[in-house]
Amino acid sequence: MKFKIALKATAIALALGASCAASANALDDVKSRGTLVCGTLGTSEPFSFQDPKTRQVVGYEVDLCQEIADHLGVKLEIKMIAVAARIPELVAGRVDVVAANLGWSPDRAQQIDYSYADYVSPQKILIRSSDADTLKTPADLSGKRVSAVSGSSSEAGAKRLIPNVTTVTFKDPPTSYLALQQNKVSGFVGSELMLLKFEQESRKTGSKTQMIDKPLFTEPWGIGVRKGEKELLAEVNDTLAQLEASQKAQAIFDKWFGKDTKFYTKRTFKFEEIKG
Incomplete structure (x- = not known):
């Protein structure tokens, strides 16, 4: 009997707790x-x-x-x-x-x-400067590989707006940028200001990069x-x-x-x- 009473009391307490949490x-x-x-x-x-x-x-x-x-x-x-x-x-x-x-x-x-x-935020694409003659607009990345941060709107935007693109995702911006530097992708999609930081870094070390002027979306x-x-x-x-x-x-x-x-x-x- 005591065991049943204890169980009932526990059930009531849990129900009250759940009710409080929900409200x-x-x-x-x-x-x-x-x-x-x-x-x-x-x-x-x-x-x-x-x-x-x-x-x-x-x-x-x-x-x-x-x-x-x-x-x-x-x-x-x-x-x-x-x-x-x-x-x-x-x-x-x-x-x-x-x-x-x-x-x-x-x-x-x-x-x-x-x-x-x-x-x-304008969402843009960072590319290697050596590719600037062939990658002039976001559409030029059709059928190519681009990096983006996993779960970001940049990833979703690339899939939605660039025909036949392959998105390669990473946990954070630095690793997404590294993929571009290591020639694993043709572009890195992200917010303009975030990409500006990496563009500036590339002037000091690694392959020089630059943004495609036209935003992918805003x-x-x-x-x-x-x-x-x-x-x-x-x-x-x-x-x-x-x-x-x-x-x-x-x-x-x-x-x-x-x-x-x-x-x-x-x-x-x-x-x-x-x-x-």
């Missing part, structure tokens, strides 16, 4: 915990990367996560995640938000919710929030809206992409709703 509010969890866990890559300068002097993860997306944490009155915890793990980590609740070069796509928008656009990026977490999403968007209104959004952009940086580019977008 948990992500915003309440963040505030009660006192910490916002932000998933980011840590390998994509200047968006998120390890500072060689401090070994701390810094960058444009890290600063945005810090602004959200400050807005909520909590501490920020950065968790480095792989490109392919971005959505699984978010859905499983191991991170509260994802700020990790997260390009918007209809498929992803069915799995997670997106904040306002926090960046707009995509807005946003901060990912678990599907249905409307309160947390509203706070994230409120943070971005305040940054835009106060012009701090421009200041953060200039910190990482301004004239005094190696990633100089003009800001041609605003923090606003992504219209798919």
